[in-house]
Amino acid sequence: xxxxxxxxxxxxxxxxxxxxxxxxxxxxxxxxxxxxxxxxxxxxxxxxxxxxxxxxxxxxxxxxxxxxxxxxxxxxxxxxxxxxxxxxxxxxxxxxxxxxxxxxxxxxxxxxxxxxxxxxxxxxxxxxxxxxxxxxxxxxxxxxxxxxxxxxxxxxxxxxxxxxxxxxxxxxxxxxxxxxxxxxxxxxxxxxxxxxxxxxxxxxxxxxxxxxxxxxxxxxxxxxxxxxxxxxxxxxxxxxxxxxxxxxxxxxxxxxxxxxxxxxxxxxxxxxxxxxxx
Amino acid sequence: xxxxxxxxxxxxxxxxxxxxxxxxxxxxxxxxxxxxxxxxxxxxxxxxxxxxxxxxxxxxxxxxxxxxxxxxxxxxxxxxxxxxxxxxxxxxxxxxxxxxxxxxxxxxxxxxxxxxxxxxxxxxxxxxxxxxxxxxxxxxxxxxxxxxxxxxxxxxxxxxxxxxxxxxxxxxxxxxxxxxxxxxxxxxxxxxxxxxxxxxxxxxxxxxxxxxxxxxxxxxxxxxxxxxxxxxxxxxxxxxxxxxxxxxxxxxxxxxxxxxxxxxxxxxxxxxxxxxxxxxxxxxxxxxxxxxxxxxxxxxxxxxxxxxxxxxxxxxxxxxxxxxxxxxxxxxxxxxxxxxxxxxxxxxx
Amino acid sequence: xxxxxxxxxxxxxxxxxxxxxxxxxxxxxxxxxxxxxxxxxxxxxxxxxxxxxxxxxxxxxxxxxxxxxxxxxxxxxxxxxxxxxxxxxxxxxxxxxxxxxxxxxxxxxxxxxxxxxxxxxxxxxxxxxxxxxxxxxxxxxxxxxxxxxxxxxxxxxxxxxxxxxxxxxxxxxxxxxxxxxxxxxxxxxxxxxxxxxxxxxxxxxxxxxxxxxxxxxxxxxxxxxxxxxxxxxxxxxxxxxxxxxxxxxxxxxxxxxxxxxxxxxxxxxxxxxxxxxxx
Numbered sequence: 001x002x003x004x005x006x007x008x009x010x011x012x013x014x015x016x017x018x019x020x021x022x023x024x025x026x027x028x029x030x031x032x033x034x035x036x037x038x039x040x041x042x043x044x045x046x047x048x049x050x051x052x053x054x055x056x057x058x059x060x061x062x063x064x065x066x067x068x069x070x071x072x073x074x075x076x077x078x079x080x081x082x083x084x085x086x087x088x089x090x091x092x093x094x095x096x097x098x099x100x101x102x103x104x105x106x107x108x109x110x111x112x113x114x115x116x117x118x119x120x121x122x123x124x125x126x127x128x129x130x131x132x133x134x135x136x137x138x139x140x141x142x143x144x145x146x147x148x149x150x151x152x153x154x155x156x157x158x159x160x161x162x163x164x165x166x167x168x169x170x171x172x173x174x175x176x177x178x179x180x181x182x183x184x185x186x187x188x189x190x191x192x193x194x195x196x197x198x199x200x201x202x203x204x205x206x207x208x209x210x211x212x213x214x215x216x217x218x219x220x221x222x223x224x225x226x227x228x229x230x231x232x233x234x235x236x237x238x239x240x241x242x243x244x245x246x247x248x249x250x251x252x253x254x255x256x257x258x259x260x261x262x263x264x265x266x267x268x269x270x271x272x273x274x275x276x277x278x
Numbered sequence: 279x280x281x282x283x284x285x286x287x288x289x290x291x292x293x294x295x296x297x298x299x300x301x302x303x304x305x306x307x308x309x310x311x312x313x314x315x316x317x318x319x320x321x322x323x324x325x326x327x328x329x330x331x332x333x334x335x336x337x338x339x340x341x342x343x344x345x346x347x348x349x350x351x352x353x354x355x356x357x358x359x360x361x362x363x364x365x366x367x368x369x370x371x372x373x374x375x376x377x378x379x380x381x382x383x384x385x386x387x388x389x390x391x392x393x394x395x396x397x398x399x400x401x402x403x404x405x406x407x408x409x410x411x412x413x414x415x416x417x418x419x420x421x422x423x424x425x426x427x428x429x430x431x432x433x434x435x436x437x438x439x440x441x442x443x444x445x446x447x448x449x450x451x452x453x454x455x456x457x458x459x460x461x462x463x464x465x466x467x468x469x470x471x472x473x474x475x476x477x478x479x480x481x482x483x484x485x486x487x488x489x490x491x492x493x494x495x496x497x498x499x500x501x502x503x504x505x506x507x508x509x510x511x512x513x514x515x516x517x518x519x520x521x522x523x524x525x526x527x528x529x530x531x532x533x534x535x536x537x538x539x540x541x542x543x544x545x546x547x548x549x550x551x552x553x554x555x556x557x558x559x560x561x562x563x564x565x566x567x568x569x570x571x572x573x574x575x576x577x578x579x580x581x582x583x584x585x586x587x588x589x590x591x592x593x594x595x596x597x598x599x600x601x602x603x604x605x606x607x608x609x610x611x612x613x614x615x616x617x618x619x620x621x622x623x624x625x626x627x
Numbered sequence: 628x629x630x631x632x633x634x635x636x637x638x639x640x641x642x643x644x645x646x647x648x649x650x651x652x653x654x655x656x657x658x659x660x661x662x663x664x665x666x667x668x669x670x671x672x673x674x675x676x677x678x679x680x681x682x683x684x685x686x687x688x689x690x691x692x693x694x695x696x697x698x699x700x701x702x703x704x705x706x707x708x709x710x711x712x713x714x715x716x717x718x719x720x721x722x723x724x725x726x727x728x729x730x731x732x733x734x735x736x737x738x739x740x741x742x743x744x745x746x747x748x749x750x751x752x753x754x755x756x757x758x759x760x761x762x763x764x765x766x767x768x769x770x771x772x773x774x775x776x777x778x779x780x781x782x783x784x785x786x787x788x789x790x791x792x793x794x795x796x797x798x799x800x801x802x803x804x805x806x807x808x809x810x811x812x813x814x815x816x817x818x819x820x821x822x823x824x825x826x827x828x829x830x831x832x833x834x835x836x837x838x839x840x841x842x843x844x845x846x847x848x849x850x851x852x853x854x855x856x857x858x859x860x861x862x863x864x865x866x867x868x869x870x871x872x873x874x875x876x877x878x879x880x881x882x883x884x885x886x887x888x889x890x891x892x893x894x895x896x897x898x899x900x901x902x903x904x905x906x
């Protein structure tokens with residue numbers, strides 16, 4: 001098991017202390033009736049195996065993107081624990097990654113996980129070149145040899161099928177699809193064990209979407225890493241994932257093989273979701 | 279002096295203009311006739327130089343050829359030579375013996391509107407002779423009694439936000455350099471000695487949509503206030519003198535108070551040495567924008583960033599650094615050219 | 628209007644600056660905020676260095692002030708005159724004779740000793756400013772030694788220009804810990820910070836920051852493992868006045884070509900003297 005999420009929750013607002021029990025799927029709401037706090041993620045338990053690709057679907061506001069941001073520590077969790085394979089403290093005990101300090105979080109982001117954001121502006125530093133963005137990740141993982149950094153950046157520019165002559169160009173000179181590829185190159189350049197993808201192809205046109213999804217799938221098989229993909233697009237989920245989780249009002253309502261979820265949904269909400277989109 | 283009643287307005291304005299003329303022509307405050315025409319310049323540099331001394335202020339104006347940025351700098355530099363002897367008792371704006379006090383928030387205010395000396399209504403014509411009220415007008419300052427803020431009525435009704443006070447002791451920017459998150463007291467101190475023009479510029483951005491769209495002046499007053507100091511031997515409070523000051527309270531927009539969910543109005547406060555209404559108003563708007571950034575209709579902008587305001591409003595600092603570019607940079611520029619040439623050669627290879 | 632005291636400041640101010648200095652020396656390369664006083668000399672003209680000098684100088688100190696390596700430049704003269712007017716200390720242009728040296732943009736050519744303090748005037752104290760202008764985030768980055776963005780800048784320049792484009796104010800790592808701005812000295816002077824016997828103090832007046840490199844501290848410029856740190860070299864060039872080579876030169880464009888003179892004018896004088904004595 002690569003990632004073990006236990007009772008992970010995120011509450012926005014001053015909690016009255018009873019928010020979690022009064023919200024979630026069984027109550028049909030994410031807003032606490034007691035204190036009006038918003039429970040974006042409600043006691044989520046989830047495991048991701050090595051080399052597994054997990055999809056999270058749900059309507060907007062279901063908590064799926066928040067869950068991803070909690071894992072990458074872009075936002076602070078309200079409660080819960082998250083363990084990562086081989087992340088042990090000096091006594092050999094598992095480390096809760098929600099408790100890492102800033103430096104440890106940076107190391108975690110540069111060595112263990114990477115995130116691909118829907119908006120390239122979030123994932124790329126537009127003041128640095130394409131190669132510089134990739135270098136940032138490699139440098140963050142501790143590399144200090146120029147030639148190693150450069151050749152690795154070139155390798156990944158080539159991998160994402162951009163002409164290597166464009167390595168020193170700046171992000172704004174690339175198209176939206178190309179910027180997304182650079183994000184992928186940056187994310188993978190430190191050979192992470194887990195890749196988090198938040199709506200990676202939303203906003204791109206259909207032909208570009210298909211190519212990027214193919215590339216992600218190919219790189220995943222070649223480099224072997226696990227992925228968690230958040231998307232409202234069931235086409236993306238079908239294309240990429242092995243396992244699918246359905247979220248609503250901050251909690252998980254269904255979990256299963258992607259094929260089974262899409263072909264034979266059990267939960268009423270999943271049935272609605274599948275029928276309305278497919 | 280009241281301009282409350284519509285029909286009394288013309289007379290009040292005429293009296294106000296007349297008082298203003300007397301003030302800047304030496305018939306008002308100055309014991310020294312030479313000082314009167316320099317009043318606003320003197321007040322400005324005493325505030326920006328953070329040193330209240332009319333004698334030194336006049337000397338600074340003369341020494342700088344009336345370059346007021348430079349004159350303020352003389353005062354600030356002089357401060358560095360002065361040993362701190364102690365702290366005076368807290369001055370409140372209620373204690374100001376006002377010679378002018380207005381509110382644009384409501385027509386009727388307790389203790390009345392008092393226009394006092396102001397140039398607001400004077401036509402800015404250089405060549406045309408303007409006539410002023412021939413009626414003998416006397417400027418009265420309030421004496422003795424405290425004058426509450428015109429916003430206190432709303433405050434009593436619990437309709438005004440109370441800024442959170444997390445500081446046991448006010449920060450002292452003259453003894454340490456503030457670090458983020460900047461305590462409100464450090465921001466207020468920086469602004470109290472900030473450069474009028476810079477603060478005006480930043481405050482103006484909020485008025486133009488990068489912040490609160492249209493703040494209202496709740497209470498503006500100028501006047502004299504006593505400086506009270508505990509006697510070093512007896513410990514009794516002794517009045518050591520009076521200083522001219524300006525105080526402004528501004529009202530912004532309203533929003534839900536996180537404490538109890540009630541709607542409340544946000545306010546800002548401005549205060550400075552001397553008569554400088556522009557600066558005090560700008561300060562109150564900046565305080566409003568900084569203390570209640572999310573209350574601003576126009577969203578956030580430069581003026582809601584403490585980082586932006588605290589480092590960029592000091593005239594003495596910005597003027598000094600701007601002028602330092604006149605110094606030789608031979609070594610650095612030569613080094614630049616070296617790397618430029620090397621980079622060029624590398625590019626050509 | 629009081630008479631000014633020894634060293635211009637009141638004693639409390641001096642004490643406070645010395646406290647900041649002690650903290651800075653205890654934490655090499657760490658930036659210490661201090662309540663920078665306004666000086667009669669304008670911000671940006673050396674008020675940080677001046678405050679440091681005035682707070683440490685004693686009656687028996689011998690002062691040297693240089694600007695761009697030169698004792699005679701207007702700013703150096705102005706600062707020296709001001710310090711002397713409030714302290715009446717002896718002054719010198721001879722590096723070896725000075726106990727306190729205030730400098731802008733250079734380190735004297737002649738090696739310093741344990742008995743000397745070199746005070747740098749600093750325009751921009753924060754090395755991270757170019758990659759992160761926000762003070763709070765800068766502080767966080769230092770606390771976690773998160774300098775990868777400086778390395779990315781170095782990567783970008785090396786990739787595109789063969790070397791970093793930073794010609795002066797080159798980022799240095801102090802004692803394998805903090806990364807620091809060494810003030811706008813040329814690259815030539817960077818290796819001379821390393822293991823220097825003198826106490827090196829840095830004062831930024833407008834930015835209100837003080838930092839220090841204690842004697843014999845390891846100072847390394849940020850450089851990739853497989854690249855050498857490049858300094859300005861002047862191959863085959865000697866001073867038109869004193870004939871010295873292997874020092875930092877000022878390039879003077881004359882009508883009939885380029886001339887080179889020692890940047891360190893006091894050193895030039897000594898060399899010229901020696902040459903004349905030998906002759």
